[in-house]
Amino acid sequence: MPFPYRTGFTQFLRGASKVKKVFTRPMSLKDTPFHYCPGCGHSIIHRLVAEVIDELGIREKTIGVPPAGCAVLAYNYFDVDMAEAPHGRAAAVATGIKRVLPDKLVFTYQGDGDIAAIGTAETIHAANRGERITAVFVNNAVYGMTGGQMAPTTITGQVTTTSPGGRVPLRDGYPLDLSEMLGIAAGSVYIERTSVTTPKGIMKTRKALKKAFMVQMEDKGFALVEILSPCPTNWKMSPAQAVRWVDEVMTKTFPLKVIKDVA
Amino acid sequence: MAGKVLMRGTHVLGEAAIRAGCRAYFGYPITPQNELPEYMAAAFAKMEGAVFLQAESELASINMVMGASIAGARVMTSSSSPGISLKQEGISYLAAMELPAVIVNMMRGGPGLGNIAPSQGDYFQATKGGGHGDYRVIVLAPAYGQEIADMTRAAFDMADKYRTPVMILGDGMMGQMMEPVVFPEPLDPASFPKKDFVLDGCQGRPSRIVRSLWLDTNLEEELNWRLVRKYEIITEEIPDEEIYLADDAEVIVVAYGTAARIAKGGVHRAREAGQKIGLFRPKTLWPFPYEPLKRLSRKIRHMVVFEMSTGQMVEDVRLAVEGRCDVSFYGRPGGVVATPEEIARVLSGVYRRLDHGRGAAAESGHTFRSVGSA
Amino acid sequence: MLLKIIFSGFGGQGVLMMGYVLAVAGMKEDKHVTFLPAYGAEVRGGTANCTVVVSDNEIASPIASSPEYVVAMNYPSMIKYLNMVKSGGTMFLNSDLISEKPAREDLKTVSVPANSLAHEMGNDRALNMIMLGAVNAVAGIVSEKALAEAVETVLEGKKKTLIDTNQQALVKGSKYMCSGCGS
Ligand SMILES: Cc1ncc(C[n+]2csc(CCOP(=O)(O)OP(=O)(O)O)c2C)c(N)n1
Numbered sequence A: 001m002p003f004p005y006r007t008g009f010t011q012f013l014r015g016a017s018k019v020k021k022v023f024t025r026p027m028s029l030k031d032t033p034f035h036y037c038p039g040c041g042h043s044i045i046h047r048l049v050a051e052v053i054d055e056l057g058i059r060e061k062t063i064g065v066p067p068a069g070c071a072v073l074a075y076n077y078f079d080v081d082m083a084e085a086p087h088g089r090a091a092a093v094a095t096g097i098k099r100v101l102p103d104k105l106v107f108t109y110q111g112d113g114d115i116a117a118i119g120t121a122e123t124i125h126a127a128n129r130g131e132r133i134t135a136v137f138v139n140n141a142v143y144g145m146t147g148g149q150m151a152p153t154t155i156t157g158q159v160t161t162t163s164p165g166g167r168v169p170l171r172d173g174y175p176l177d178l179s180e181m182l183g184i185a186a187g188s189v190y191i192e193r194t195s196v197t198t199p200k201g202i203m204k205t206r207k208a209l210k211k212a213f214m215v216q217m218e219d220k221g222f223a224l225v226e227i228l229s230p231c232p233t234n235w236k237m238s239p240a241q242a243v244r245w246v247d248e249v250m251t252k253t254f255p256l257k258v259i260k261d262v263a
Numbered sequence B: 001m002a003g004k005v006l007m008r009g010t011h012v013l014g015e016a017a018i019r020a021g022c023r024a025y026f027g028y029p030i031t032p033q034n035e036l037p038e039y040m041a042a043a044f045a046k047m048e049g050a051v052f053l054q055a056e057s058e059l060a061s062i063n064m065v066m067g068a069s070i071a072g073a074r075v076m077t078s079s080s081s082p083g084i085s086l087k088q089e090g091i092s093y094l095a096a097m098e099l100p101a102v103i104v105n106m107m108r109g110g111p112g113l114g115n116i117a118p119s120q121g122d123y124f125q126a127t128k129g130g131g132h133g134d135y136r137v138i139v140l141a142p143a144y145g146q147e148i149a150d151m152t153r154a155a156f157d158m159a160d161k162y163r164t165p166v167m168i169l170g171d172g173m174m175g176q177m178m179e180p181v182v183f184p185e186p187l188d189p190a191s192f193p194k195k196d197f198v199l200d201g202c203q204g205r206p207s208r209i210v211r212s213l214w215l216d217t218n219l220e221e222e223l224n225w226r227l228v229r230k231y232e233i234i235t236e237e238i239p240d241e242e243i244y245l246a247d248d249a250e251v252i253v254v255a256y257g258t259a260a261r262i263a264k265g266g267v268h269r270a271r272e273a274g275q276k277i278g279l280f281r282p283k284t285l286w287p288f289p290y291e292p293l294k295r296l297s298r299k300i301r302h303m304v305v306f307e308m309s310t311g312q313m314v315e316d317v318r319l320a321v322e323g324r325c326d327v328s329f330y331g332r333p334g335g336v337v338a339t340p341e342e343i344a345r346v347l348s349g350v351y352r353r354l355d356h357g358r359g360a361a362a363e364s365g366h367t368f369r370s371v372g373s374a
Numbered sequence C: 001m002l003l004k005i006i007f008s009g010f011g012g013q014g015v016l017m018m019g020y021v022l023a024v025a026g027m028k029e030d031k032h033v034t035f036l037p038a039y040g041a042e043v044r045g046g047t048a049n050c051t052v053v054v055s056d057n058e059i060a061s062p063i064a065s066s067p068e069y070v071v072a073m074n075y076p077s078m079i080k081y082l083n084m085v086k087s088g089g090t091m092f093l094n095s096d097l098i099s100e101k102p103a104r105e106d107l108k109t110v111s112v113p114a115n116s117l118a119h120e121m122g123n124d125r126a127l128n129m130i131m132l133g134a135v136n137a138v139a140g141i142v143s144e145k146a147l148a149e150a151v152e153t154v155l156e157g158k159k160k161t162l163i164d165t166n167q168q169a170l171v172k173g174s175k176y177m178c179s180g181c182g183s
């Protein structure tokens, strides 16, 4: 951004940090203001991932693989080694890194378009191989970065710029539940779906992320946390409306639950 | 002027495609061309029998294009540089199967993920084949809103006439900018002649095959030569260019697309300073208009090639010129858009050096590297 | 004539529509026009801007590296474009959201309280057309008639009252300038 712009979330954090010391910046985040829109889930999720990396004390042995998507600049925020992947290929890139450096921890950070459309093949095969990586799957039901087109996870009836009359399954396909599909893959060990729209949801997400990293640390197999995340900008809602939409509408198609846990 | 509308390039392209009888579109979002699939989605939703599908990737979408073409539709896909790289595999198959299709590339800064600013770094990829194997793709390069409309119509006609993929090569600026446009009358797809390669069930005719696997090397060689014969006809029939203020020119700037309109602005400024400078703008990049450029090279002293890249078309210019005049290059890669003033400065510099007699020959082959924005 | 003008503000201020209406008005007068909106990542974070070029001749570049006019609807926009405006050019400021004057002596500045004027009209959203009316009154880029017609074209198919309001807003903006300049 050419002018000093701070997202609502960062401001919220900064404001809060004056009162209580709970919200100090995690070591695994740089002191760079997020470029995300006000009310965007990416900011919260970045923070949670960073907190978990801090807590587990793995900052110096973690390699992150951000996608093409609104989080493409994640390497500006995470203070860990980061390797940019081509759109959809994060699981493949992460596989390459992990195979060469089996003692390091590798996570991918991917949007729904990235992981469940263009990268479906890579993701399913990584899960099926039981690749020891942790996938952070940010589901905002649209292609955020490119301006709100229909995503594989766009729910039935949802209006996007490429489903202007609402998603019609027999024309546009059904919303894809990639996490359930990955649950079937024998190599996946832990898969949970959470949201970041309530304090409770945020705590749950943090716990799930921690577990997903621990599964990798214990060398058990593929772990993924799918996080329902508001995109007020492309949903054309206020941040408050977007939060409500996740809770009341999106969770009907994508219920919050542990999908698989054989850890 | 009647019927004039102000529309952005991507929308102009979409509307012109529909008016050309395009009834199938497959794509995958990528900036800076998203408004084109969005336009097609909205328009096709209201058109009986028209197909819009957002695929899960560019790999998938180009293969869907292949299917639609085999089924006889006038079909289009669009993307920007990284996505076009993914489509190359499919484009090679389209060329091999001799299937008509229109592919739009609104180029952005590269290599890699690059950026989303206008750029011209995909010239080699577009004009020299792009994918594997011995083939060419017709490449049209519009520089104005009106030309986007006209060339889109031409692209569909050429694709069908020559049974070959045709690429419209624009850039982020061409796609995003709005200019006044007048559209041609719409065509009715029902009025198109039947294509004799279409697979639509062999009712009342022998069954057909569309293929690209020729294990018999003699047959594969024959396919290659057949393509070459077709390309020779295309090279004969369609090269097109704009030649501007060249009659008395001593220096010519060669540029295409967005770079050409900026170069033209530079030419105007140089002319105001009394310098005899003109413009050569290829409108078809493959086939490249070698002949007219060759003729021009006989009567001028110096050509400056300006591209929004590190120098790709300049190689074709050298092939056309064959040493008959000096050729130098000025480039702004990476998504930087030069200003007309900047180009005027470059051209004037070259022009002034001409007056120092034959010493100018020492400049031949020189690449001006711009440091920062001039 | 070759005029380059940048409109800038935050999303929801109708910044793109300002440029679009001006470009359509130019087209109606058979001038050469280009309209270039900012796109992609540039528009994340809620900012909006566009560039309009109006000319009697073919337009080389739709980008304005040194525009004659910049219209800043909020403070960050003023800061962003301050150094770009051509020497001797004009900055139009939405004085309801910008209290400072730009720190450049070689520029003219024109302050228009667009939010207040819109509020006065009973339509807070009309601030963009008020500003455009004011800009055109000062810069004389197109005729008032062409601007009014452009609003009709741009809002074609929308409610008549909406078109009327926007046209009235153009007039209000231009009147504000004329009372301001004492004519
Ligand atoms: C091969 C290729 N195709 C298309 C793109 C353009 N592109 C960038 S991000 C993206 C999708 C973003 O959606 P998602 O993965 O859901 O992430 P979000 O922005 O919503 O967080 C697309 C299509 C690209 N970078 N590369």
Ligand code: SF4
Pocket: A035, A036, A037, A038, A039, A040, A041, A042, A070, A140, A144, A145, A230, A231, A232, A233, A234, C044
């Ligand atoms: S467009 Fe959506 S996903 Fe992207 S930063 Fe804005 S709110 Fe977040």
Ligand SMILES: [Mg+2]
Pocket: A111, A112, A113, A138, A139, A140, A141, A142, A143, A144, A151
């Ligand atoms: Mg998404």
